Amino acid sequence: MNAGLLAVRGITKHFGGFYALEGVDFDVGEGERVGLIGPNGSGKSTLVNCITGTLSNDDGSILFNGRDLAGLPAHRRIRLGMARSFQIPRPFATMSVLDNLRIPLLYAAHTHGGKWRTDDEAADEAMGILKQMGLEAKADEMSGGLTQVDLRKLELARAIAARPRLLISDEAMAGLSSNEIDEILAILLAMKDMGIAVVMIEHIMRAVMHFSERVAVLVAGRKIADGNPEEVMRNPEVEKAYLGE
Amino acid sequence: MKARWFSLIVFLVAILVAAITTATVTNDYFYTASFTVLQFVILATAWNILGGLTGYVNFGSAAFFSLGAYSSVVLFTLFKAPVFVSIAVGAAVAGLVGLGAGYLTLRLRGVFFAIATLALSEVLYTFVINWDFVGGSRGAYIILPDEAPLGFRNNTQYLFAVMALVTAFAISVARFIEISRLGRGLAAIRDDEIAAECAGIPTLRLKLISTTVSGALMGMSGATFPYFMQYVEPTSSFSLAYSVNSIAMPLIGGMHSWAGPVIGAILLGTVQQYVQVTVSSAWNLLIVGVMLVLFVTLAPNGIMGWVDAWRTRRSRS
Numbered sequence: 290m291n292a293g294l295l296a297v298r299g300i301t302k303h304f305g306g307f308y309a310l311e312g313v314d315f316d317v318g319e320g321e322r323v324g325l326i327g328p329n330g331s332g333k334s335t336l337v338n339c340i341t342g343t344l345s346n347d348d349g350s351i352l353f354n355g356r357d358l359a360g361l362p363a364h365r366r367i368r369l370g371m372a373r374s375f376q377i378p379r380p381f382a383t384m385s386v387l388d389n390l391r392i393p394l395l396y397a398a399h400t401h402g403g404k405w406r407t408d409d410e411a412a413d414e415a416m417g418i419l420k421q422m423g424l425e426a427k428a429d430e431m432s433g434g435l436t437q438v439d440l441r442k443l444e445l446a447r448a449i450a451a452r453p454r455l456l457i458s459d460e461a462m463a464g465l466s467s468n469e470i471d472e473i474l475a476i477l478l479a480m481k482d483m484g485i486a487v488v489m490i491e492h493i494m495r496a497v498m499h500f501s502e503r504v505a506v507l508v509a510g511r512k513i514a515d516g517n518p519e520e521v522m523r524n525p526e527v528e529k530a531y532l533g534e
Numbered sequence: 535m536k537a538r539w540f541s542l543i544v545f546l547v548a549i550l551v552a553a554i555t556t557a558t559v560t561n562d563y564f565y566t567a568s569f570t571v572l573q574f575v576i577l578a579t580a581w582n583i584l585g586g587l588t589g590y591v592n593f594g595s596a597a598f599f600s601l602g603a604y605s606s607v608v609l610f611t612l613f614k615a616p617v618f619v620s621i622a623v624g625a626a627v628a629g630l631v632g633l634g635a636g637y638l639t640l641r642l643r644g645v646f647f648a649i650a651t652l653a654l655s656e657v658l659y660t661f662v663i664n665w666d667f668v669g670g671s672r673g674a675y676i677i678l679p680d681e682a683p684l685g686f687r688n689n690t691q692y693l694f695a696v697m698a699l700v701t702a703f704a705i706s707v708a709r710f711i712e713i714s715r716l717g718r719g720l721a722a723i724r725d726d727e728i729a730a731e732c733a734g735i736p737t738l739r740l741k742l743i744s745t746t747v748s749g750a751l752m753g754m755s756g757a758t759f760p761y762f763m764q765y766v767e768p769t770s771s772f773s774l775a776y777s778v779n780s781i782a783m784p785l786i787g788g789m790h791s792w793a794g795p796v797i798g799a800i801l802l803g804t805v806q807q808y809v810q811v812t813v814s815s816a817w818n819l820l821i822v823g824v825m826l827v828l829f830v831t832l833a834p835n836g837i838m839g840w841v842d843a844w845r846t847r848r849s850r851s
Contacts (some may be wrong), residue, residue, distance in 0.1 A: 291717055330752075341732060343622055343728060343731070343732065360738070361731055362731070362738075363731040364732075364733075364734050364735055364736045364737065365736075367732055367733065367734040368734050372732075372749050375728075375729065375732075379726045379728065379729035380725075380726070380728060381725035381729065381730075382720065382725050382726075383721065383723065383724070383725055383790070384722075384725065388718070391718060392718060392719070392730070392734075392735065393733040393734055394737075395713075395715050395718060395719075396719060396733055396734035397733055397734025398737045400732070405715070408715070420701045447729075447733065450733075451733065468702075478817045516547050
């Protein structure tokens with residue numbers, strides 16, 4: 290593992306008597322590609338929500354770039370350089386695709402030369418990101434009317450527009466066809482060139498194995514394995530969690 | 535268009551309208567009717583900043599209106615304050631209450647937020663009724679000197695001109711917010727608050743700005759009211775009609791731009807004034823109901839939504 294970008298230590302989150310996360314450690318290095326897998330309800334999304342500040346953790350600490358995130362609201366964490374996409378796409382539905390990207394460019398990526406972008410600068414940059422995603426033809430369309438695969442791309446594009454150093458992609462491929470999965474995969478693989486570390490949460494093992502330099506496995510709120518993808522897959526505990534005894 | 539130019543034009547139009555009417559029209563009823571319409575233009579514009587741009591339905595517009603009205607009563611009773619001072623103070627008071635109420639209620643969404651604002655209105659109503667200094671339920675008088683300031687023929691015309699300027703101010707503020715970075719942030723909150731926060735928007739701060747500005751503009755609308763009527767009492771100033779109209783007008787005009795509430799208020803306000811004289815004053819709210827049903831079925835995005843759709847169709851064909 291290279292220099293630590295994200296360091297999660299002993300994070301715990303419970304809803305009433307139900308422990309969604311129990312003492313989970315999780316690290317991401319600068320520019321690293323990490324797969325995060327686990328059965329439904331194992332706490333993957335809760336972990337993402339705790340890291341990005343949508344939920345507050347009950348115990349444990351989260352360090353990002355060496356800075357303790359305790360008590361910081363979500364928008365401050367995003368401004369520090371992390372971004373996420375949502376499992377169920379949450380577009381700003383009354384805005385055009387381009388305007389969707391303008392929001393994080395205007396609000397999150399503010400350290401650009403120390404001052405805020407103007408509306409036009411934001412539009413230019415947004416267009417650049419859309420080209421990268423193959424969405425430029427739809428820039429002026431209302432985001433509410435996009436197809437599923439375009440919505441997933443928009444989620445990722447909007448996350449990139451926050452100019453992050455860490456991107457957490459929450460099941461960006463669920464329910465897509467094989468070709469569409471390859472498209473999204475190509476987008477995520479290209480993050481490396483932009484110096485963005487990616488945490489990919491996914492059920493589609495083909496994509497996870499192809500993508501990840503390292504894989505972590507969550508089961509029932511605990512991390513049961515973390516390491517080289519092939520080794521993790523051979524781990525008997527992981528097999529048991531996925532296939533039963 | 536640059537916000538500066540837009541404001542300049544709006545103010546010029548307001549001054550022109552005020553100058554032409556005061557020079558040509560002498561009928562006092564015309565001024566009362568127009569004043570009421572302008573009052574609703576401001577209320578609807580203010581409501582739309584929170585309701586249309588940010589997506590939070592305020593059902594207590596009457597409370598903010600009355601805060602402005604009663605600020606004027608207090609200031610006039612104590613210092614014989616001129617109307618401009620009362621407008622500024624009324625805006626500050628209503629804005630502060632908007633900020634405080636926002637802080638307490640903004641974690642509520644949808645219908646629960648609406649109920650909380652309605653409750654705020656009832657609490658303030660009860661407070662005013664039991665406050666003797668402002669006349670309690672008997673109401674309070676503001677008796678202006680016969681001489682109108684600045685060479686106007688009478689106070690009615692003077693206050694009509696003042697109201698035209700306040701309206702221009704409210705529209706300028708609404709337009710400025712709409713096209714600014716702030717407006718984009720508010721629209722993101724309206725569309726999806728969680729996604730907005732995760733796009734780096736400080737959602738709580740923006741929502742508080744929205745409630746404060748919206749409340750302050752409503753307060754400005756209310757502050758002129760006791761001067762114009764020279765009398766105010768709580769049952770009418772806290773009337774549900776203010777709250778309902780403030781919602782209905784943007785709905786009818788269209789909620790996604792500054793023009794919607796203005797058009798809605800002028801249309802609905804004028805019809806109401808007309809019917810009040812020709813048929814009966816009890817018909818007012820019935821008209822609001824009928825028009826709402828009509829527009830929700832025929833033009834769910836209001837008149838502006840209908841215009842936008844027509845424009846898109848035309849540009850495609």
